[in-house]
Amino acid sequence: MTARDLAYSLAGTTMSGRFVCGDSPLPRPALLLVHGAHGLDRFMLDTAVRLADLGFAVLAVDLWGGRALPEGPQQIEARIGACLADRAAWMARLEAARQALAAQPEADATRIGMLGYCFGGSSALEFIRTGGAVRCVASFHAGLDLVANDWSAASAGRVLLCTGSDDPMAQSTDLQRLTAAMSAAAVPWEADIYGGARHAFTEPDAPGRPPFARYDAYADQRSWAAMADFFTHCLA
Amino acid sequence: MTARDLAYSLAGTTMSGRFVCGDSPLPRPALLLVHGAHGLDRFMLDTAVRLADLGFAVLAVDLWGGRALPEGPQQIEARIGACLADRAAWMARLEAARQALAAQPEADATRIGMLGYCFGGSSALEFIRTGGAVRCVASFHAGLDLVANDWSAASAGRVLLCTGSDDPMAQSTDLQRLTAAMSAAAVPWEADIYGGARHAFTEPDAPGRPPFARYDAYADQRSWAAMADFFTHCLA
Numbered sequence: 001m002t003a004r005d006l007a008y009s010l011a012g013t014t015m016s017g018r019f020v021c022g023d024s025p026l027p028r029p030a031l032l033l034v035h036g037a038h039g040l041d042r043f044m045l046d047t048a049v050r051l052a053d054l055g056f057a058v059l060a061v062d063l064w065g066g067r068a069l070p071e072g073p074q075q076i077e078a079r080i081g082a083c084l085a086d087r088a089a090w091m092a093r094l095e096a097a098r099q100a101l102a103a104q105p106e107a108d109a110t111r112i113g114m115l116g117y118c119f120g121g122s123s124a125l126e127f128i129r130t131g132g133a134v135r136c137v138a139s140f141h142a143g144l145d146l147v148a149n150d151w152s153a154a155s156a157g158r159v160l161l162c163t164g165s166d167d168p169m170a171q172s173t174d175l176q177r178l179t180a181a182m183s184a185a186a187v188p189w190e191a192d193i194y195g196g197a198r199h200a201f202t203e204p205d206a207p208g209r210p211p212f213a214r215y216d217a218y219a220d221q222r223s224w225a226a227m228a229d230f231f232t233h234c235l236a
Numbered sequence: 237m238t239a240r241d242l243a244y245s246l247a248g249t250t251m252s253g254r255f256v257c258g259d260s261p262l263p264r265p266a267l268l269l270v271h272g273a274h275g276l277d278r279f280m281l282d283t284a285v286r287l288a289d290l291g292f293a294v295l296a297v298d299l300w301g302g303r304a305l306p307e308g309p310q311q312i313e314a315r316i317g318a319c320l321a322d323r324a325a326w327m328a329r330l331e332a333a334r335q336a337l338a339a340q341p342e343a344d345a346t347r348i349g350m351l352g353y354c355f356g357g358s359s360a361l362e363f364i365r366t367g368g369a370v371r372c373v374a375s376f377h378a379g380l381d382l383v384a385n386d387w388s389a390a391s392a393g394r395v396l397l398c399t400g401s402d403d404p405m406a407q408s409t410d411l412q413r414l415t416a417a418m419s420a421a422a423v424p425w426e427a428d429i430y431g432g433a434r435h436a437f438t439e440p441d442a443p444g445r446p447p448f449a450r451y452d453a454y455a456d457q458r459s460w461a462a463m464a465d466f467f468t469h470c471l472a
Contacts (some may be wrong), residue, residue, distance in 0.1 A: 047267075052407075165415065172412070176408070178428075179431060183401070187431075189431035190431060190458060191431075193415075193426065193427045193428075193429070193430075195419055195424055196424065218469075221469065222469070225465045226461075226465075229461045230458070233457065
């Protein structure tokens with residue numbers, strides 16, 4: 001297994017991603033892994049290794065730059081607010097990551113997908129919606145309320161949404177709005193909904209966790225299997 | 237591979253199911269496969285073999301008896317209408333099949349699941365809703381409009397719905413009604429929705445097919461993978 005930090009920069013900010021890949025055969029289908037609002041933390045680094053074990057060349061993105069790990073509602077809201085205030089800059093950071101991944105010799109630049117967790121799921125959906133050059137996107141408990149409606153510039157890729165029925169950031173009204181917008185733009189989509197699952201169902205419970213988030217072993221395992229099959233299907 | 241016809245009877249009707257199972261190890265987790273309104277046809281017999289290849293002991297149910305293969309709207313509607321008019325008799329035929337499967341030496345009677353296609357999906361959902369002794373149920377493009385709302389007698393099992401967003405027999409209003417009813421009864425559920433897929437998306441197109449039904453390769457392959465992982469998870 002190859003693993004190395006991968007620095008890339010944009011507009012004066014240096015991002016420190018993590019690249020992970022098995023040793024052979026090369027080049028491999030490639031994935032951009034986008035973290036949630038809490039940054040490129042241990043959970044995401046471990047997830048990158050699990051994805052590499054599935055056969056992908058993986059870049060765990062450092063969306064915030066400098067491996068920043070925001071804590072608490074105030075820091076989180078500031079980060080998300082800055083993205084929503086300048087969606088072009090938000091997407092430009094993902095595009096910089098995409099180019100960095102495409103430049104790695106282990107990655108097949110013609111077969112790149114993207115997945116994201118929580119705010120990273122919103123980010124991945126926004127990336128493909130706005131024409132980002134990926135072939136497919138999977139989201140885990142994405143904040144669907146942050147995804148805009150105009151998919152007319154979307155990439156010709158597939159979308160997989162893995163979401164909990166009891167996630168206040170992915171309410172059924174937003175799910176219906178989003179899937180209708182994708183259908184109208186002829187973007188193929190799939191929505192896997194886990195009954196009773198709350199926000200951030202893939203992430204371990206920890207002290208201080210808000211009540212709208214909870215680990216759900218079933219939804220965690222099922223969404224992982226759905227994602228693995230999805231990327232194998234779309235990037236084969 | 238073992239394959240044999242399996243006759244069982246109820247109230248003067250003899251049903252001729254088909255039992256299929258790999259040779260070892262035994263006993264295996266077991267599945268009841270319920271056909272759609274067209275009966276236990278070639279497509280269902282082939283599906284039983286594919287399920288056996290996954291490691292299950294499978295009984296392809298003969299819901300209509302005598303391997304009847306109804307044709308045309310009039311015969312189909314008569315069969316479905318009879319079930320809806322006497323739901324207890326409908327469920328009794330499934331229970332007779334369950335007992336026949338449980339009696340096979342290759343089947344682990346403590347680990348039985350059920351899956352169904354089209355009307356067979358409605359049948360499987362009704363079976364678990366009314367307390368049928370299965371541990372889990374998966375449906376492919378089930379007629380959700382035929383499934384009733386009171387899940388208070390439901391078995392303590394899991395449900396997986398695989399459905400197309402453009403299936404007139406599984407409209408979003410019915411999906412929401414059904415999932416809300418399952419949530420209210422604490423029945424764990426998952427709904428995998430394939431954007432743009434119509435009714436009967438797993439079944440090959442053929443002349444005379446109505447416009448609301450169409451084969452969809454993506455939904456077919458994804459739902460099969462979701463089902464295989466689901467039963468492996470629930471019956472392990």
